[in-house]
Amino acid sequence: MTTNATSGENRHLPNRLGIKGWIWGGNYTIERYLYTLHRITGLGLLLYITLHLVMNGFRLGGAESWTDLMSFFSGPGFKFGEYLVMAAFIIHALNGGRLILQHLGYTLGKPKPPVYPYVDSLRRRRPILWIMLFIIAALAIYVLVEFVT
């Protein structure tokens, strides 16, 4: 795309929110917060996979180095970290499923003439979101119980 979108910024004071703009949901509704949560869980899972691959590389150093490494990661803090990874996976997978459906226009309904007070398509279909959040919470609690016991 050939756009001259920044031309205004050369003349006037830039006022772009930057990373603060996508992290802070402010006064917006739950989809806006799920947008941030989806990215954060995605980055968390990426970090976990990277660390997982690096740690698996220690197997090349023999059984002793592997055992030492595993004993280092057996503390309760790391156990809780593992639970967070699992919770991030549940959130990212289920919310991702919702996003795939909605990115293809499913579950959003058809365009409607705007009649005040305006209700957008996401708010009209809010029950789908509540069901998804309920499933996420139920799975997260189930996994927590599994980790504790």
Added chain:
Amino acid sequence: MQDLTFRVQRYLPGKDSKPYMQEFTVPMRQGLTVLDGLIYIKENLDNTLSFRSSCRMGICGSCGMLINNFPMLACHTPVEELNTDTITVKSLPNFPIIRDLVADLDPLFEKHRSIDPYIVMAETGDLNKLTAQFLQSGEELQSYLQFAYCVKCGLCMAACPTVSTDEFFLGPQPLCQGYRYCTDRRDTGAKQRFEKADSGHGVWLCHLAGACSEACPKGVDPALAIQLLKRAMVFDSLRLRKKPEPATPAQPIAESKPKIEVPEFTVKQ
């Protein structure tokens, strides 16, 4: 009634290195809008305050501002609805500041222009050369009417978290208008718009935060339009998109002779 405190963003290019907030006390009255408060400040307290407004009834889209950290039209926002005595007013984020509360909307208009926001008629030619109006069913009209109410105020662009991190992202308003024309039966330019929306800074950067639809003061729902645009593009690439039948022009009205003869012109035309 209790007085209101307006915390207004000030910035004078050439004098101020960065924006700062200035407080004004405005007397409360029933039905007072944020724009009324700003006009009161300009007329009675500080005539150097700059802001943009025109119609005062939510139609022109000129007075978009960040009011208590939410993008809104100042004329469309009664202070009673804000449920606070302190009102913070800033220039629209994600747009450069010209002065005080005046945002430079050029980036929005340039992106809007880039998506071809008009009816493209490859087969029938120029709209001005048509001899009859096009027929369109109510259902066909409903498929794009909601998106045609856009007033180009820029609130959706200010609300969008992706616009805040990627200055080249087309954004909700242009993409919504792109879909509005793609779904119009009179239009034959869907392919060229799909190519533009399929860029690295195009439609796929929308991750459905829904903030644009929430901020829209006209109920346009850009988030819905963008998702429907994505579907149309995916289905088109898979050759599954049902190509809409081209619009058919109405039959010209049969010529009839007037019952009373029209007199000849008495003034030379």
